[in-house]
Amino acid sequence: MTTAAALSKIPVTVLTGYLGAGKTTLLNRILSENHGKKYAVIVNEFGEIGIDNDLIIGADEEVFEMNNGCVCCTVRGDLVRILGGLMKRKGKFDAIIVETTGLADPAPVAQTFFVDEDVMASARLDAVVTVADAKWLSERLKDAPEAKNQIAFADVIVLNKTDLVSKAELLEVEARIRAINPYAKLHPTERCKVALADVLERGAFDLDRILEIEPEFLEAGDDHDHHHDHDHGHHHHDHDHHSHGLKHYHDEDMQSLSLKSDKPLDPAKFMPWLQQLVQTEGGKILRSKGILAFTGDEDRYVFQGVHMMLEGDHQRPWKNDEPRESRVVFIGRELPEQAIRDGFAKCIAQ
Amino acid sequence: MSGFDISGEAASIVSVTDRVREVAVGTPVGAVHFLGDTAVFIGAEENATFVKPDGETSTVALHGGAILSSVTDGKRIVTGGDDGKVMQLDAGAKAELIATEAKRRWIDNVALHPDGAVAWSSGKIAYVRAPKAEEKFFEVPSTVGGLAFAPKGMRLAIAHYNGATLWFPNMAANAEMLEWAGSHLGVMFSPDNRFLVTSMHEPALHGWRLADSRHMRMTGYPGRVRSMAWTAGGKGLATSGADTVIIWPFASKDGPMGKQPAMLAPLQARVSMVASHPKQDILAAGYSDGTVLMVRLTDGAEILVRRNGTPPVAALAWNAQGTLLAFADEDGAAGILPL
Numbered sequence: 177m178t179t180a181a182a183l184s185k186i187p188v189t190v191l192t193g194y195l196g197a198g199k200t201t202l203l204n205r206i207l208s209e210n211h212g213k214k215y216a217v218i219v220n221e222f223g224e225i226g227i228d229n230d231l232i233i234g235a236d237e238e239v240f241e242m243n244n245g246c247v248c249c250t251v252r253g254d255l256v257r258i259l260g261g262l263m264k265r266k267g268k269f270d271a272i273i274v275e276t277t278g279l280a281d282p283a284p285v286a287q288t289f290f291v292d293e294d295v296m297a298s299a300r301l302d303a304v305v306t307v308a309d310a311k312w313l314s315e316r317l318k319d320a321p322e323a324k325n326q327i328a329f330a331d332v333i334v335l336n337k338t339d340l341v342s343k344a345e346l347l348e349v350e351a352r353i354r355a356i357n358p359y360a361k362l363h364p365t366e367r368c369k370v371a372l373a374d375v376l377e378r379g380a381f382d383l384d385r386i387l388e389i390e391p392e393f394l395e396a397g398d399d400h401d402h403h404h405d406h407d408h409g410h411h412h413h414d415h416d417h418h419s420h421g422l423k424h425y426h427d428e429d430m431q432s433l434s435l436k437s438d439k440p441l442d443p444a445k446f447m448p449w450l451q452q453l454v455q456t457e458g459g460k461i462l463r464s465k466g467i468l469a470f471t472g473d474e475d476r477y478v479f480q481g482v483h484m485m486l487e488g489d490h491q492r493p494w495k496n497d498e499p500r501e502s503r504v505v506f507i508g509r510e511l512p513e514q515a516i517r518d519g520f521a522k523c524i525a526q
Numbered sequence: 527m528s529g530f531d532i533s534g535e536a537a538s539i540v541s542v543t544d545r546v547r548e549v550a551v552g553t554p555v556g557a558v559h560f561l562g563d564t565a566v567f568i569g570a571e572e573n574a575t576f577v578k579p580d581g582e583t584s585t586v587a588l589h590g591g592a593i594l595s596s597v598t599d600g601k602r603i604v605t606g607g608d609d610g611k612v613m614q615l616d617a618g619a620k621a622e623l624i625a626t627e628a629k630r631r632w633i634d635n636v637a638l639h640p641d642g643a644v645a646w647s648s649g650k651i652a653y654v655r656a657p658k659a660e661e662k663f664f665e666v667p668s669t670v671g672g673l674a675f676a677p678k679g680m681r682l683a684i685a686h687y688n689g690a691t692l693w694f695p696n697m698a699a700n701a702e703m704l705e706w707a708g709s710h711l712g713v714m715f716s717p718d719n720r721f722l723v724t725s726m727h728e729p730a731l732h733g734w735r736l737a738d739s740r741h742m743r744m745t746g747y748p749g750r751v752r753s754m755a756w757t758a759g760g761k762g763l764a765t766s767g768a769d770t771v772i773i774w775p776f777a778s779k780d781g782p783m784g785k786q787p788a789m790l791a792p793l794q795a796r797v798s799m800v801a802s803h804p805k806q807d808i809l810a811a812g813y814s815d816g817t818v819l820m821v822r823l824t825d826g827a828e829i830l831v832r833r834n835g836t837p838p839v840a841a842l843a844w845n846a847q848g849t850l851l852a853f854a855d856e857d858g859a860a861g862i863l864p865l
């Protein structure tokens with residue numbers, strides 16, 4: 177008999193952020209708030225958490241290369257081991273949080289969930305949550321590639337310490353973030369005061385929950401957009417691209433690239449192209465995501481990837497009132513934009 | 527390099543399922559060992575359950591959390607826990623604390639030497655405690671994946687990332703590093719002390735001929751190898767990880783190099799555990815669908831011990847005489863087959 181517990185996979189939230197941004201503050205909030213859930217926490221800086229919990233495990237962040245000789249194909253060896261041990265205590269906790277060091281690249285953690293069969297059988301990656309310091313992030317984006325990686329990789333960004341900056345400075349740092357990653361949910365906070373529902377149980381890596389791929393700042397009704405509206409009309413007119421008054425930056429080495437087609441794609445062309453693209457450019461591509469309409473296919477096809485690792489599946493039938501539009505997004509470093517655009521255009525069915 | 531391709535075929539099966547004595551451990555099981563004719567089921571957490579030949583069961587508290595590793599020499603069982611403790615159990619069901627890790631870090635691996643020495647590891651450090659000797663430790667470059675004592679001499683193999691280290695705790699000389707790229711988890715010496723074999727994070731085994739450190743790469747598995755067992759006399763190494771039991775030939779001086787492994791007992795399920803009969807050419811195999819089979823190595827004849835339809839078999843062991851076979855699935859549904 178297989179129990180329900182064996183069937184449901186434990187959600188794992190990856191908590192990143194540059195040194196001093198407030199990761200531990202957020203972690204302490206998650207652990208101490210009265211939510212009726214029990215978290216197992218895999219931490220690096222043992223002892224910083226002032227909460228007694230026998231499910232806090234110290235980790236060594238051992239990044240192992242896979243045997244394909246590729247530097248971007250890595251997993252966290254310690255995580256494989258620790259998750260294996262934790263699963264012996266199934267039922268004693270509801271979810272797992274993996275805190276990385278301030279200098280860590282989130283990719284090996286995420287890739288562990290794409291390649292390790294034991295991890296995949298028992299746990300699922302929920303989201304990468306990055307805590308950023310509103311006062312210092314702009315500086316760190318200039319001098320710390322790790323900080324940029326963490327922003328580019330994030331599904332959720334907690335932009336912390338907003339009380340230490342002016343409105344203009346806040347707009348500035350938000351624009352810097354959006355230049356790198358326009359897709360993450362962004363939550364400006366003081367002392368990491370964010371609703372836990374906004375950082376936990378996000379399902380950001382759940383193929384079934386990829387609903388739409390739209391840059392966040394274009395979405396109407398987002399409850400923190402009013403930050404931008406204040407300055408609308410009199411703030412950096414000359415650089416504005418968007419009506420929200422958000423400055424538009426172009427980050428020199430980290431970008432996102434969005435592709436769109438309202439004509440269906442030919443799966444016999446798209447799939448080999450995507451595979452080839454991640455094989456050759458996967459080192460540069462941090463995250464990828466897509467919703468695809470294929471010729472002769474009544475189902476939406478969705479995929480996501482981290483570097484060279486991809487997973488994809490048919491999701492659900494297209495609804496009648498839904499435009500059959502394909503959207504693909506890449507976030508990465510020095511992306512060969514024109515080559516990617518040309519390659520994508522060739523996948524449109526004739 | 528050696529490799530294999532799997533092509534399954536069905537076989538008619540004799541059944542002894544009605545001779546199995548069922549055991550209700552009641553909690554998830556991680557391993558089973560025999561102390562004499564008493565089967566000891568090691569829980570995934572906290573306890574061990576002793577089952578005497580007359581069927582009497584008793585539970586012994588071992589750890590304050592998960593039991594991460596266990597090993598036996600037939601006289602005692604040593605376990606490591608996520609409570610940072612190394613515990614020892616004897617046949618009288620007495621539990622004894624052997625060591626406590628100072629920072630309460632997990633004890634990931636344990637090993638036993640025929641002379642009575644105990645080894646354990648926590649993080650990157652392997653510890654050895656021999657009778658009437660000081661405790662010694664050795665740090666390797668990355669977290670220890672597995673430990674094994676050599677069958678002769680005081681030598682400990684420590685598996686880790688990018689190879690295995692042979693450490694001689696009683697000698698001042700430097701340890702010897704056997705290199706091979708990748709993460710090495712399980713580790714075993716061959717009973718004749720000629721070969722060292724590791725199971726890797728990727729679905730493969732790696733071996734070294736100890737005389738000249740010559741590499742032996744054993745690949746072709748669809749899944750990671752979690753269970754390895756030397757067949758009677760050490761002629762072959764039986765492994766899990768495929769839809770059949772894979773047995774690599776180790777009888778010749780070159781080990782399995784350039785040879786095909788034997789593939790026995792194919793099923794529509796992954797082999798999860800293997801256990802060799804201590805005296806005869808018979809192997810027990812547990813599968814991901816709960817099946818347990820006995821297989822005769824000489825002709826591949828199979829006997830059904832347990833039917834499918836449960837969680838994976840997580841524990842499998844023979845007693846030293848080869849007269850009892852114990853097994854349990856992940857949820858703790860267990861049984862003992864007298865032969």
Ligand SMILES: [Zn+2]
Pocket residue numbers: 246247248249458459483484
């Ligand atoms: Zn790669």
